[in-house]
Amino acid sequence: MKPSSSQLALAEALRxxxxxxxxxxxxxxxxxxxxxxxxxxxxxxxxxxxxERIRHCERCNTFTEETVCxxxxxxxxxQSLLCVTExxxxxxxxxxxxxxxxxYFVLMGSLSPLDGIGPREINLGKLMxxxxxxxxxxxVLATSFNNEGEATAxxxxxxxxARGIRVTRLARGVPVGxxxxxxxxxxxxxxxxxxxxx
Amino acid sequence: MKPSSSQLALAEALRxxxxxxxxxxxxxxxxxxxxxxxxxxxxxxxxxxxxERIRHCERCNTFTEETVCxxxxxxxxxQSLLCVTExxxxxxxxxxxxxxxxxYFVLMGSLSPLDGIGPREINLGKLMxxxxxxxxxxxVLATSFNNEGEATAxxxxxxxxARGIRVTRLARGVPVGxxxxxxxxxxxxxxxxxxxxx
Numbered sequence: 469m470k471p472s473s474s475q476l477a478l479a480e481a482l483r484x485x486x487x488x489x490x491x492x493x494x495x496x497x498x499x500x501x502x503x504x505x506x507x508x509x510x511x512x513x514x515x516x517x518x519x520e521r522i523r524h525c526e527r528c529n530t531f532t533e534e535t536v537c538x539x540x541x542x543x544x545x546x547q548s549l550l551c552v553t554e555x556x557x558x559x560x561x562x563x564x565x566x567x568x569x570x571x572y573f574v575l576m577g578s579l580s581p582l583d584g585i586g587p588r589e590i591n592l593g594k595l596m597x598x599x600x601x602x603x604x605x606x607x608v609l610a611t612s613f614n615n616e617g618e619a620t621a622x623x624x625x626x627x628x629x630a631r632g633i634r635v636t637r638l639a640r641g642v643p644v645g646x647x648x649x650x651x652x653x654x655x656x657x658x659x660x661x662x663x664x665x666x
Numbered sequence: 667m668k669p670s671s672s673q674l675a676l677a678e679a680l681r682x683x684x685x686x687x688x689x690x691x692x693x694x695x696x697x698x699x700x701x702x703x704x705x706x707x708x709x710x711x712x713x714x715x716x717x718e719r720i721r722h723c724e725r726c727n728t729f730t731e732e733t734v735c736x737x738x739x740x741x742x743x744x745q746s747l748l749c750v751t752e753x754x755x756x757x758x759x760x761x762x763x764x765x766x767x768x769x770y771f772v773l774m775g776s777l778s779p780l781d782g783i784g785p786r787e788i789n790l791g792k793l794m795x796x797x798x799x800x801x802x803x804x805x806v807l808a809t810s811f812n813n814e815g816e817a818t819a820x821x822x823x824x825x826x827x828a829r830g831i832r833v834t835r836l837a838r839g840v841p842v843g844x845x846x847x848x849x850x851x852x853x854x855x856x857x858x859x860x861x862x863x864x
Contacts, residue, residue, distance in 0.1 A: 472731040474716040481712035484705030486697045487690075494755055497716070499684045501729060502774055505717050507682030512713035514679035515698070515706045518672040522699055531699060533670040557692055576700055 475501070527598065529591055530556045530574040539572065546570040550599065551608040552624060554578050554617065562610060570608070573598055578616040579623055592624065599633060606634040613640060673699070725796065727789055728754045728772040737770065744768040748797065749806040750822060752776050752815065760808060768806070771796055776814040777821055790822065797831060804832040811838060 475497055482493040500508040524530065525537040532538075539545065549570025553559045559572050575590040587593075599607065607628050611617035625635045641659040642651050673695055680691040698706040722728065723735040730736075737743065747768025751757045757770050773788040785791075797805065805826050809815035823833045839857040840849050 472720060472729060472735075474712070474719045474731060475729055478712040478716040481705070481709040484698075484702055484709060485694055487694075492685075496683055496685075498729075498753060498755060500682075500713070501716060501720055504682055507679070508713045508717045511679040511682060512710045512717070514672070514676040515710035515713075518676040518695070518699060519703050519706045519710070521672045522670060531670060531673055531696075533672060537670075555696060557696060 524576075525574075528572045528574055529576060529594055530559060530572065544569075547603050548605040549608065550604045550606070551610050552595070553610045554612060554620070558610060558612075568608075570606075571604075575611070575620070578611055578620040580616045587623070590620065592627070595624070596627065596631075599628065599631070604633065606636060609635065609637045722774075723772075726770045726772055727774060727792055728757060728770065742767075745801050746803045747806065748802045748804070749808050750793070751808045752810060752818070756808065756810075766806075768804075769802075773809070773818070776809055776818040778814045785821070788818065790825070793822070794825065794829075797826065797829070802831065804834060807833065807835045 478500075479490070479493040479497045482488055482496050483490060488496070500511075521533045522531050523533070525532045525534070525540055527536050527540040530537055530539075546569045550573055551559075551562060551568060551570055552573045552575060553562065554575050554577060556574055559574055562568050562572075573595050575592075575595070577585055577590040579585060579587070579590060598604070607624075609621040609625060611621045611624075621637055625637075628635050639662065640655070641662060642648065642655060648656065676698075677688070677691040677695045680686055680694050681688060686694070698709075719731045720729050721731070723730045723732070723738055725734050725738040728735055728737075744767045747766075748771055749757075749760060749766060749768055750771050750773060751760065752773050752775060754772055757772055760766050760770075771793050773790075773793070775783055775788045777783060777785070777788060796802070805822075807819040807823060809819045809822075819835055823835075826833050837860065838853070839860060840846065840853060846854065
């Protein structure tokens with residue numbers, strides 16, 4: 469006795485989701501079929517529509533349903549300032565701070581030569597084309613502070629400096645609200661080096 | 667700046683999956699759109715087909731694409747023996763032992779009055795109709811050994827015994843391969859009570 473082929477196909481397809489193994493896939497398939505067929509229909513449609521409609525913004529490379537996204541089209545954003553992030557989620561985090569008024573460029577990844585992710589995979593050609601007309605005078609590098617993010621920031625920084633663009637990086641330091649006792653030593657060391665006069 | 671509406675709809679739909687919160691949903695949506703659009707298409711189709719095709723077997727209540735599933739139609743299975751499980755996954759586990767040659771009935775749940783799951787929700791009417799013709803002479807209760815599963819087994823057992831059907835329960839005891847030191851005391855107590863002459 470095997471599960472029906474549609475059920476096997478569903479469990480197999482669910483395994484394509486990141487972080488879902490065979491047991492979870494089977495459990496999810498069971499849950500959706502037994503308790504949430506509406507949810508299954510909704511997810512099916514959402515996946516199909518998203519794959520159909522979502523593309524990359526021609527200017528900032530983020531996900532959008534337009535040729536150029538609404539943020540890039542907004543004339544009130546500061547045109548000379550460009551913030552580089554790894555993902556659309558990182559870009560949204562920065563937007564939520566309400567502390568940034570410039571434009572963005574989303575790499576959709578970070579350099580990771582061992583995983584086969586080089587400059588082409590993170591759209592550096594598109595970034596260079598984006599800054600070629602001279603409107604952008606400062607690029608804020610907001611990649612992650614892990615190894616890949618730091619390497620990516622370094623690599624991009626060198627390329628941009630060679631073209632005479634001012635390159636800055638988000639400040640490193642102790643997170644707001646953190647108790648020193650629970651912050652890692654590397655962060656504290658960095659926060660000491662970068663200490664500021666108040 | 668908000669994510670596009672298709673992307674929001676996808677993240678929202680992914681939250682219908684059990685165990686997926688808002689951050690995971692956003693991360694999965696990003697992954698599928700950026701790295702696995704084929705997987706997204708495949709999952710969309712699998713969900714739609716599964717919802718469309720899968721129903722419950724008229725005899726054993728498991729998921730199937732037929733009116734009566736292949737196992738129930740198999741004349742070589744012992745017709746007088748019926749094993750009751752909570753889910754199709756539990757049924758598959760028992761099949762994998764190759765130690766059972768009878769038929770099944772899948773409750774699709776277990777009694778849990780506090781969650782509003784009563785006899786009707788776990789298809790007890792269908793089970794009683796299934797055993798009404800007298801072919802089945804023994805029912806093996808293979809519900810879980812947690813509170814809900816035990817309560818369910820007790821409830822069903824009483825109903826079946828009142829109809830003169832022999833009712834058995836899977837043996838409790840120390841798992842195969844387990845070291846006693848790491849087995850919980852309740853299991854050991856049970857294994858002592860149910861000890862067998864070798």
